[in-house]
Amino acid sequence: MNKKKTTTQAPKRDIASIIDAVKPELKAPIKQPIKIPEKKSIPAKNVKPLPMKPEVKTLVKIPIKPAINPAPVKIVDKTVAEKKVLPVKPAPIVRKSRKENNTIDIPIEHEAYFVYLKNPLEYRKYLLECSKGVLFCLRSHQKLLLIRQKKLEGMERLRTCVKELLYTNKKFNEKLPKYNMTFLENQPAKIQIKEGTTLSKTVQKKPTAPILKEPAREKTELEKLEESLANIEHKLRNLQ
């Protein structure tokens, strides 16, 4: 499985992770403690500068564990650049080859735990694809917002159309001849009274408490529409 990993201390690092952690100036393949010479300043006449003791950085030597698929490490030889800047040639440093020594120097401040990932490229690829997916989602969200805005505009247009249709329908009805619905409704129903039966006595109504009328509130659009719908249904029922 690719998930295999090892949690080790610094001695079991691979080259790429260590070199990433190390400062850029320490990326050069230095095998011995670096002696950083003091910058040479131009001495005043007849004054001999005191010999300064150069600072020596404490470094830890860590054996290199060769990775299975080690990434190609590009090590820039900075000595060439230094030569251009500094007129004085630095003392030649005797270096052993990496294979011979099999160690790399890293400063103490970079002492930390690292996790070895077997296939870093794969994880990077996965993470990039995740980011891509998130961006796709954001794009979809923007598209959805646009679509909804268009839909709302369409619905508003539809509402206007329906209102205009209602208005024209009303006008149309006005032009048609009127018929008296109340006349149709108030047709006397034929009451058949069986022989031998008498009309029931009129029931005396009990006095009831006066009903307090609620203050009239404005009808909502929905109530108005429902009312007109009920009215039309009533008319239809009468026509049948």
Added chain:
Amino acid sequence: MVDKNLPVFVKINDYKEVLDIVDVMKQKLKETTQTLDKIRELKAEEDRELQEWEKNITDISRRLSFIDSAFFENE
């Protein structure tokens, strides 16, 4: 009883107006139908986008769970 199937007579002056109104109504109905079709298309597009969104989210979740299991399996 009143016969409900009585013939209807419309004044000649109003008749032309009625025809115009019917024309306007036809036009409005056509416009309404077109708007409805457009809204239906937009709804379908919205559904497609939502499906794509869901698919992306599922994909991201799958990848993240893999990375999570690879990074923190020893915890």
